[in-house]
Amino acid sequence: xxxxxxxxxxxxxxxxxxxxxxxxxxxxVITVFKRNVDLYNPNNNPFIYNLPPTLxxxxxxxxxxxxxxxxxxxxxxxxxxxxITLLLSVPAAYSLSRLVGRWGERSGIAIFFVYLIxxxxxxxxxxxxxxxxxxxxxxxSLILVYPTITVPFCTWLLLGxxxxxxxxxEEAALIDGCSRFSAFLRVALPLALPGIATCIxxxxxxxxxxxxxxxxxxxxxxxxxxxxxxxxSLIRGDIYYWQSLMAAAVIVTIPLAVAYGLLFxxxxxxxxxxxxxxxxxxx
Amino acid sequence: xxxxQSAIAHAGVSLADRKGVLGTLMLAPALAxxxxxxxxxxxxAIGLSVSDATVGDPAIHHFxxxxxxxRVIHESAFHFGLRNSMIVTFATLILILVxxxxxxxxxxxxxxxxxxxxxxxxxxxxxPVSLAAVGWLWLLDSEFSPxxxxxxxxxxxxxxxxxxxxxxLYYYGREWVGIGAIIAIxxxxxxxxxxxxxxxxxxxxxxxxxxxAEIDGAGFFRTLFHITLPALLPILTVAAMFTAxxxxxxxxxxxxxxxxxxxxxxxxxxxxxxxxxxxxxALSEGxxxxxxxxxxxxxxxxxxLRFAYRTESA
Numbered sequence: 047x048x049x050x051x052x053x054x055x056x057x058x059x060x061x062x063x064x065x066x067x068x069x070x071x072x073x074x075v076i077t078v079f080k081r082n083v084d085l086y087n088p089n090n091n092p093f094i095y096n097l098p099p100t101l102x103x104x105x106x107x108x109x110x111x112x113x114x115x116x117x118x119x120x121x122x123x124x125x126x127x128x129x130i131t132l133l134l135s136v137p138a139a140y141s142l143s144r145l146v147g148r149w150g151e152r153s154g155i156a157i158f159f160v161y162l163i164x165x166x167x168x169x170x171x172x173x174x175x176x177x178x179x180x181x182x183x184x185x186x187s188l189i190l191v192y193p194t195i196t197v198p199f200c201t202w203l204l205l206g207x208x209x210x211x212x213x214x215x216e217e218a219a220l221i222d223g224c225s226r227f228s229a230f231l232r233v234a235l236p237l238a239l240p241g242i243a244t245c246i247x248x249x250x251x252x253x254x255x256x257x258x259x260x261x262x263x264x265x266x267x268x269x270x271x272x273x274x275x276x277x278x279s280l281i282r283g284d285i286y287y288w289q290s291l292m293a294a295a296v297i298v299t300i301p302l303a304v305a306y307g308l309l310f311x312x313x314x315x316x317x318x319x320x321x322x323x324x325x326x327x328x329x
Numbered sequence: 330x331x332x333x334q335s336a337i338a339h340a341g342v343s344l345a346d347r348k349g350v351l352g353t354l355m356l357a358p359a360l361a362x363x364x365x366x367x368x369x370x371x372x373x374a375i376g377l378s379v380s381d382a383t384v385g386d387p388a389i390h391h392f393x394x395x396x397x398x399x400r401v402i403h404e405s406a407f408h409f410g411l412r413n414s415m416i417v418t419f420a421t422l423i424l425i426l427v428x429x430x431x432x433x434x435x436x437x438x439x440x441x442x443x444x445x446x447x448x449x450x451x452x453x454x455x456x457p458v459s460l461a462a463v464g465w466l467w468l469l470d471s472e473f474s475p476x477x478x479x480x481x482x483x484x485x486x487x488x489x490x491x492x493x494x495x496x497x498l499y500y501y502g503r504e505w506v507g508i509g510a511i512i513a514i515x516x517x518x519x520x521x522x523x524x525x526x527x528x529x530x531x532x533x534x535x536x537x538x539x540x541x542a543e544i545d546g547a548g549f550f551r552t553l554f555h556i557t558l559p560a561l562l563p564i565l566t567v568a569a570m571f572t573a574x575x576x577x578x579x580x581x582x583x584x585x586x587x588x589x590x591x592x593x594x595x596x597x598x599x600x601x602x603x604x605x606x607x608x609x610x611a612l613s614e615g616x617x618x619x620x621x622x623x624x625x626x627x628x629x630x631x632x633x634l635r636f637a638y639r640t641e642s643a
Contacts (some may be wrong), residue, residue: 050396066517074467097401135459166580170619189364257457261459273459277462286467292463298457304448307451317530318532
């Protein structure tokens with residue numbers, strides 16, 4: 047009896063959290079397919095289709111707005127940022143976990159802290175640097191600065207992964223005559239592949255999510271990203287194309303949410319390999 | 330393990346040397362990049378804040394001392410910004426710590442469909458902030474908000490009801506309702522992030538402690554207050570620090586929902602720095618306002634280093 051009650055409370059709580067998380071998104075999805083007459087009538091029940099749903103606003107988004115350009119720019123920037131991030135943070139994380147001594151292993155939280163330095167503190171001087179380098183108003187300005195967000199995050203994430211790879215494997219390779227570097231390439235790197243995959247997802251997602259740099263550095267519609275382009279270019283003066291706006295947001299969010307959700311446990315582990323968290327109980 | 334290491338050490342001093350050299354070489358590119366595009370801009374921000382640079386003339390020519398700081402702190406927009414940034418950060422923090430502890434308590438258990446629930450719960454964090462802000466702009470629309478509709482249907486809103494005679498709450502058009510909305514959006518989008526951090530601490534508490542408590546007849550709340558919460562304290566501090574930094578440094582939500590209005594009543598510091606520095610063209614004053622974020626950052630840094638240090642000495 048008490049057990050059944052406990053179970054009931056458990057599921058009710060879980061449901062409340064889930065509703066809180068998805069309610070705004072459900073409302074956005076409902077909006078996408080609503081006809082104007084249905085949407086802009088305050089007496090209608092907003093949660094049901096009082097008139098048959100329509101795909102018209104989705105079509106409008108892809109044919110009459112710059113949304114496809116924004117998607118392309120975000121994808122292009124994302125891919126290049128992922129490559130730069132991996133080139134910088136994979137070696138850095140390996141070096142910290144293996145080669146530079148104890149302080150390197152313990153530097154996890156300090157590295158994560160760099161990720162938390164707010165862009166609002168840096169965007170004005172970075173705007174100057176970007177102007178100086180003559181890349182303002184192009185996608186390259188964003189490719190230049192996004193690794194400031196992704197490199198600390200991914201280095202931190204990979205540090206945890208390399209620490210969980212037993213040293214004995216590489217030591218065996220060293221005894222077999224491998225050099226340190228080829229032990230890294232042939233032994234540690236393949237074992238850290240799940241971590242690298244996680245990095246790819248997050249580096250891409252983080253570069254997609256930035257608004258401040260994208261809004262400040264780039265003003266031409268042709269070079270805007272989804273994050274900055276949708277709120278600034280799809281709202282025309284006082285006219286809001288709500289259905290298309292919601293479609294633009296939902297289309298990007300759903301795949302990201304699925305990717306994040308599948309990596310949920312891996313993220314939890316990432317924080318556990320950090321000092322201050324799991325290490326003490328693991329020892 | 331020890332023997333293997335000493336065997337490697339004996340294999341030659343050059344190997345140990347190469348380890349350090351290789352370590353430095355592999356770390357250097359990332360460090361150089363961070364130095365160039367995080368550390369340099371940071372000092373540039375300080376330089377700008379004591380200069381008279383504008384968008385039209387961005388070079389740092391003249392040292393003007395603390396003039397920019399004195400000028401910005403006398404503006405009412407700054408007062409509102411500072412007040413609101415602190416209120417929003419503090420309120421978001423309290424709500425998130427309570428909710429994240431509860432949510433992690435649920436997710437620490439195994440149940441069917443956990444994957445799906447994880448996807449649903451993490452969704453707000455996965456959504457790019459600006460798109461989330463646009464979604465909330467529509468969710469709390471002055472005329473067509475479905476929340477208003479729900480309240481009206483429940484007879485809580487409208488003439489002669491609890492929330493007043495108007496048919497709408499005008500979320501982004503009123504000072505305290507606007508601030509409340511900004512807090513709600515922040516809690517919504519950062520709860521998954523805080524939950525993940527707390528859950529990391531929660532799942533590393535050894536299971537046998539809970540089993541022992543159950544055998545001893547401790548109830549849910551006794552276990553929560555005497556075992557779970559004390560064990561979670563360090564990780565809750567980490568979660569609080571990270572959340573505070575993300576909330577305090579964010580301008581996207583204010584920029585896309587209330588836009589600081591009505592008047593300056595819902596202004597936030599980072600957004601005011603943007604309006605002043607970029608839109609208004611006064612780079613130096615914008616940088617001065619942004620630097621008021623620094624004390625919060627400093628506290629965060631000290632806490633982070635203390636944690637790193639404590640585990641090292643333990």
